[in-house]
Amino acid sequence: MMITLFQFLVIAAPIFQVITASDADPLQDFCVADLAKDLTLNGYPCKRAANTTTEDFIFSGLRNSANTSGPSRADAVFGFVHSYPGLNSLGLSIARLDFAPGGLIPPHTHPRGSEIIYVVEGSLYAGFVTTQNQLFARVISKGDVMIFPRGLIHWQLNVGNTTAMAIVTLDSQSPGFQLIASSMFGSDILDEVLVKTFFIDENAVRQLKATFSGSS
Numbered sequence: 001m002m003i004t005l006f007q008f009l010v011i012a013a014p015i016f017q018v019i020t021a022s023d024a025d026p027l028q029d030f031c032v033a034d035l036a037k038d039l040t041l042n043g044y045p046c047k048r049a050a051n052t053t054t055e056d057f058i059f060s061g062l063r064n065s066a067n068t069s070g071p072s073r074a075d076a077v078f079g080f081v082h083s084y085p086g087l088n089s090l091g092l093s094i095a096r097l098d099f100a101p102g103g104l105i106p107p108h109t110h111p112r113g114s115e116i117i118y119v120v121e122g123s124l125y126a127g128f129v130t131t132q133n134q135l136f137a138r139v140i141s142k143g144d145v146m147i148f149p150r151g152l153i154h155w156q157l158n159v160g161n162t163t164a165m166a167i168v169t170l171d172s173q174s175p176g177f178q179l180i181a182s183s184m185f186g187s188d189i190l191d192e193v194l195v196k197t198f199f200i201d202e203n204a205v206r207q208l209k210a211t212f213s214g215s216s
């Protein structure tokens, strides 16, 4: 039986829908964010095209490593729209992750973007957990690439004896970065909620709140 083009499109439509980008499709070549103007419903207003320059499309923030002397011995430098206005409306962002030996980017999510990581140097135990609590994790090393699907909890731990560095890209200009532990214990949630969520006593809750207070 011959399948007409129309029938093919009807059958394949759900497949094409899967590749829809996170951010809205832009209706112009670019829209360098005018950060001086307020955010609109879905992004920043555009700088005038006549005022746009090559520099608007270049970001040098990843030249320097992130500061790894904090308690988790790892951190990220973000090239999100707020620091890299040329990304506005393009559904893209980038970040650099640096790790001292043993350093951890703790479990977190990007509610608005899928992530792809490329390990430039070192070895990371990286993984994510699905909404069904299925774990996908292993050690990835220099040259490896791994995906963390949008919104899922993921982390990267330096398991090598040297520093590690990775570059990540995300399919949103503003994917968001929400650390699980600090969201729970650094946000002033009523103690009773945390006692009943984690089955720990109030002393443990207070101790964890002290650890994460002021974190964001």
Ligand SMILES: *[C@@H]1O[C@H](CO)[C@@H](O)[C@H](O)[C@H]1NC(C)=O
Pocket (backbone or CB within 6 Å): 048, 051
């Ligand atoms: C364009 O750039 C010029 C020079 O930097 C500045 O004076 C002017 O305010 C800008 N215009 C707009 C609409 O942003």
Ligand SMILES: *[C@@H]1O[C@H](CO)[C@@H](O)[C@H](O)[C@H]1NC(C)=O
Pocket (backbone or CB within 6 Å): 067, 068, 069, 070, 071
């Ligand atoms: C790096 O982080 C440490 C600890 O958080 C801080 O004391 C130090 O000032 C930071 N260094 C730089 C260069 O920002």
Ligand SMILES: *[C@@H]1O[C@H](CO)[C@@H](O)[C@H](O)[C@H]1NC(C)=O
Pocket (backbone or CB within 6 Å): 123, 159, 160, 161
């Ligand atoms: C790290 O160093 C220890 C002790 O020197 C060694 O046993 C281990 O194999 C090293 N691990 C890696 C990943 O190089």
